[in-house]
Amino acid sequence: MLDDLKDGLRAALDKFIRRGGIDEQALKEFIVDLQRVLLKSDVNVKLVLEFSKKIEERLKSEGTLPGISLKEMAVKAVYDEMTELLGGDFKLSLGPKNLIMLVGIQGSGKTTFSVKLGKYLAAKGFKVGIIGADIYRPGALEQLQSFASRAGINVYGDPKKDPIKIVKEGLQEFKDRNAIIIDTAGRHKDESSLMQEVKKLEEEVKPTLTLLVVDATIGQQAFNQAKAFSDTVEVGGLVITKLDGSAKGGGALAAAAATGAKVYFISNGERIGDIEEFSPKHFVSRLLGIGDLEMLLDKVKEAEIKVSEKEAKKIMKGRMDFEDFLAQIEQMEKIGPLEKIVDMLPAPFNVNKKEIDKAKVQLKKWKAIIHSMNITERRNPKIINTPRLRRIAAGSGTSEKDVRDLIDALNKGKLMAKAARRMNVPFGASP
Secondary structure (H helix, E strand, C coil), rough: CCHHHHHHHHHHHHHHHHHHCHHHHHHHHHHHHHHHHHHHHHCCHHHHHHHHHHHHHHHHHHHHCCCCHHHHHHHHHHHHHHHHCCCCCCCCCCCCEEEEEEEEECCCCCHHHHHHHHHHHHCCCEEEEEEECCCCCHHHHHHHHHHHHHHHCCCECCCCHHHHHHHHHHHHHHCCCEEEEEEEEEECCHHHHHHHHHHHHHHHHHHCCCEEEEEEHHHHHHHHHHHHHHHCCCCCCEEECCCCCCHHHHHHHHHHHCCCCCEEEECCCCCCCCCCCCCCHHHHHHCCCCCCCHHHHHHHHCCCCCCCHHHHHHHHHHCCHHHEEEEHHHHHHHCHHHHHHCCCCHHHHHCCCCHHHHHHHHHHHHHHHHHHCCCHHCCCCCCHHHHHHHHHHHHHHCCHHHHHHHHHHHHHHHHHHHHHHHCCCCCCCCC
């Protein structure tokens, strides 16, 4: 996520920290490096100047505090000011009954996000229903229904009726639900008739929360878009989509925050689970390589990863087989893409994109190899001799070396498990 911004900020900090002596010139160069990184990520010039001025003032006044190194002060100053730039610390608060209306221009990702949000809320115990109120875009309702069916969420809609009637009927249809999401038609800030329609819809149904969905690729234009919608309806919060890989993502986040509306969610990727509640402090932690273990633990809980006591004892005694190995890979995949897991780890555990891509390829090969084994081979790896190894390699479309590498990995895993057990390191359940 925002790799250029992340790499640029870390490089600027590393360069500053590694200098032999810190003087006025070193401080100025550090500030210029920070400005260059933020401007490259399309952050507004005025915001960049204000941000860098605050960093410079803090390092000048606090740089000699006893017991705190300049490295720690530099990281903390950037962390604090970036968190403030993105809206400070806050948390979305939902009530016992929620009617959430999504607004935004066409193509911002509202329809996809409505299902992601529905799945997210369902996982938190809400009974969810989605109302498809977009009658203008061809196939909008069908797209919504198709995506929602994969998430197990009900949709109400009728493209032959006007949006207000659709919503009112949908509210009756979902009167037993405590979280109803309205997916409205996409509109442009200059389309006055459509803007008036969403205003009338808001007046008629009185949503408890209106979220503006903003495409991260528009960068600084997020400010104008947020302002135009805020002048029409009561925007209670923002959603930033397509943040992954967007060079303008930093600009979109900063511009959105500058409107005063809170960014409540960020949505990346095509998976239904590619949504996270936005927290400036967690987000900045990951950008600077401090990590976000709290978010990672939440992802693990959401994935409902469980290891039975029987399985834990088997693994800790070094009796893991290929069925266990495959189960561990699949459990990790439930958390999310590998790069997102790594992104949440502190800097010492971070690896570069090249290594992540290499690991993803290897995991894919290992899954194919295990699927190519018969049940006896999976449960008793010791019987895999040369003829079996060749058959498994041919069946999985991999090389004999790849199969040997997997066998080596399993054996190393067994040794590590035994060593951890000897040192009484807890794993899943008590052995």
